[in-house]
Structure formats: C-alpha cells, structure tokens
Amino acid sequence: MSRVVVLYGGMSAEREVSLSTGVQVIAALRQAGFDVDSIDVGHDLSAVLAALTPAPDAVFNALHGRFGEDGAIQGVLDWMGIPYTHSGVRASAMAMNKQAAKAMFASAGLPIAKxxxxxxxxxxxxxxxxxxxxxxxxxxxxxxxxxxxxxxxxxxxxxxxxxxxxxxxxxxxYIPGRELTVGVMGDRALAVTEIRAVAGSFYDYESKYADGGSRHIIPAAVHPDIYAQAMEVAVSAHRALGCRGASRCDFRYDDTAGEPGRLVLLEINTQPGLTPTSLLPEQAAHCGVSFPELCAWMVENAACRV
Missing domain, CATH: 3.30.1490.20 (ATP-grasp fold, A domain)
Incomplete structure (x- = not known):
C-alpha cells in the first residue's frame, strides 16, 4: 500500500474550494486502498516540510490558486524529490499566468480571444x-x-x-454565446460539457461552487465540428504548455449567428476542482471512470522534476 499525503487548503482566494476538493480526494484515495495523510497548508512552510518528513510515496496536490497551482509548491516538491500529481513547475506557472498562457496558445495556432x-x-x-x-x-x-x-x-x-x-x-x-469545458486525462480528451449558470449569464465563482449554481449538459449539444474541435484544442493546449496528469480547458462558443459558429479558448486549468459540483469528475464518470479511479490514476501518474 502506497502512502500518499494530500495537500489542501492553502493561502489563496480559493482556499474553501481547495478544502472541499481535499476532503473528497482523501475519502476517494482511502476507498482506492491508499494509506492517506493530509496537510492543511498555511503560511508556515517549515511546518509543511516537517509534515512531509519522512517523505511519502507521493503527494496529491489538491491546492488551488496562488502558491498551490502556480509552480510554487511544485518547486518545493521537486527540491525534496517527492512525486506529485498534476503539472510541474513550468506548466503550472505558465497556465496560472493568463498572459503567458495566451502567448503559448497563440504560438501553437489555437483560437484565442483578442x-x-x-x-x-x-x-x-x-x-x-x-x-x-x-x-x-x-x-x-x-x-x-x-x-x-x-x-x-x-x-x-x-x-x-x-x-x-x-x-x-x-x-x-467579450465573446457572446455559450460556456464549454473539456477535461483531459493524459493525452485523452474526456468530453465536452456545456455550463449554464443558473443565477445569470456569467459562470462566476458562486455558479461554479454553490450547490445548484449551474447546470452541466454532457455531452454538450453543439455542432459536431465544434465538439470535435473543442476536444482537439483541449489536448493541444495541454501539450503546448507541457501539462501532465489532468487538466481542463474552458471555452466560449459564439453561435449567436448560427452554427457551426466560433470556438474560443479562454484558459487551461492545471488543478481542476474535485468538489461535488466539479466538472472533471463528472466528465470522467461519463467516460466510465469513477472518482476513486480518477484519483488513483492521478497518484499513479505522479512525478517530479518534469
């Protein structure tokens, strides 16, 4: 049995989301047969280092936002030689910096907003x-x-x-139209989901994480060419930044003048949420991958210095 430490909480504006993700992941990994410990990460880095000694077989990075998905904690884990889930330092830092990510997407010929x-x-x-x-x-x-x-x-x-x-x-x-998202596991796009915010036209923080804040339509009822393009672009964006493990790409789809319309890549998320309302687990389940299997796959693909 492998020993896994789940890092969650953190210091960013997304702390509550990370706590929710961490609770779900801890339960799922235990169900999958792992020996799991957890660390609620705060401002004291020395406390985190002490809790990671002796080193576990892998770290499940369930942190979101600054210091958790921007390459900071990834660099610490690389330094310690501890394999961790999700993307490495470079991909994490570039994805978190929307300006840098857009430049990479443009150089790869992907459709982005002006x-x-x-x-x-x-x-x-x-x-x-x-x-x-x-x-x-x-x-x-x-x-x-x-x-x-x-x-x-x-x-x-x-x-x-x-x-x-x-x-x-x-x-x-501003791109009118619909909100779409595509999860990626390794080099495989999972599905295209359309997201409809219940409270308004914008898929904001509340819509993302409040129970009933949005409706997820999977598979999205869009033109077949757009569906295929979204799947292809998500994998291309994952590769363009050098991501590993799981990621999720968010799109706007302007079909206001009719289909097939225009697909625009907004951003890539290298630490997709794993809360009860999150999109990646929903797409994995749509493809026959249970939540414990998804979390176990992430641990099995953990690495460092990549």
Whole structure:
C-alpha cells in the first residue's frame, strides 16, 4: 500500500474550494486502498516540510490558486524529490499566468480571444478595447476578480481604482454565446460539457461552487465540428504548455449567428476542482471512470522534476 499525503487548503482566494476538493480526494484515495495523510497548508512552510518528513510515496496536490497551482509548491516538491500529481513547475506557472498562457496558445495556432495586459492607469484613463470587454486578473483562477464592461457602463475607472490583483489586468474582447469545458486525462480528451449558470449569464465563482449554481449538459449539444474541435484544442493546449496528469480547458462558443459558429479558448486549468459540483469528475464518470479511479490514476501518474 502506497502512502500518499494530500495537500489542501492553502493561502489563496480559493482556499474553501481547495478544502472541499481535499476532503473528497482523501475519502476517494482511502476507498482506492491508499494509506492517506493530509496537510492543511498555511503560511508556515517549515511546518509543511516537517509534515512531509519522512517523505511519502507521493503527494496529491489538491491546492488551488496562488502558491498551490502556480509552480510554487511544485518547486518545493521537486527540491525534496517527492512525486506529485498534476503539472510541474513550468506548466503550472505558465497556465496560472493568463498572459503567458495566451502567448503559448497563440504560438501553437489555437483560437484565442483578442486582448492584452494593460496597466491600471491605462484602464482608468479610457477603454483599452472596443466595448464590450472583460477585465481579468492575470494570475487568479475560479473567475476571481472577473469584471465585464459593457456599452453604457461607467464602472471602468472604479474597477481600476479598486483593483487588488496586481499592477496590471488582462483585458479581452467579450465573446457572446455559450460556456464549454473539456477535461483531459493524459493525452485523452474526456468530453465536452456545456455550463449554464443558473443565477445569470456569467459562470462566476458562486455558479461554479454553490450547490445548484449551474447546470452541466454532457455531452454538450453543439455542432459536431465544434465538439470535435473543442476536444482537439483541449489536448493541444495541454501539450503546448507541457501539462501532465489532468487538466481542463474552458471555452466560449459564439453561435449567436448560427452554427457551426466560433470556438474560443479562454484558459487551461492545471488543478481542476474535485468538489461535488466539479466538472472533471463528472466528465470522467461519463467516460466510465469513477472518482476513486480518477484519483488513483492521478497518484499513479505522479512525478517530479518534469
């Protein structure tokens, strides 16, 4: 029996999501036959290092957000020589930095939204793109901090003045239409899911994690060409960043003028949520992979210094 340590909690804005993910993973790994310990990660790195000594056979990284999926904890585990789940330092850091990830996607010829990183002073002074557009933190996940600026909206200067996510913001064209997502296990795309937020048109943090906050339609009822393209692009994005293990790509699908329409890759998540409302486990189950089997597969594919 392998000894696995689950890291969860963390210090990011996604701490509560990580705690939920960790609880699910711990139970699933025990069901799969692993000897499981857990560490609620906080600000004291020395305490984490002490808890990882002696070293386990593998670490299941259930952290989300900064320090958990941006390459930081991955570097620590590489240093210690402990295999861990999900992507390594480089892929994690690039995926967490939306500007860097977009540059890699563009170089790979993948369909991305028009946009660029702007300083807060530039955003405060005027519209950096034609309306409507989306303002995003460069380095946050789970839709934290995302804002929409529409025609007739006078909140642009206020958004810039109250921004708490660093000196720059990523501004992108607004893509109308539907929200799609594709999970990847290794080099295999699982399925295309359409996400419909119940409370409104935006799949925000509440829609993602509140019970009943969204409806998931799997397989998505989209044009066959778009379905195939989404599956292909998700695997290509996974490879372009050098991801390993599981990832999940989020898309906008503009079918407002009819099908087949336009598919746009928004971002890749190297630490997909594993909560009761999360999409990756749902897609795995759709493909016949139970949650304990999914978690066990992640541990079996754990590695370091990659």
């Amino acid at each position: 946009g660029r990183a702007v300083s807060l002073s530039e955003l405060e002074a005027g519209d950096p793109l034609p309306l409507p557009y989306v303002v995003k933190p460069v380095g946050e996940g789970s839709s934290v901090g995302v804002q929409f600026v529409r025609t007739g909206d006078n909140r642009r200067a206020e958004i810039a003045q109250t921004w708490s996510f660093g000196p720059t913001a990523l501004v992108e064209e």
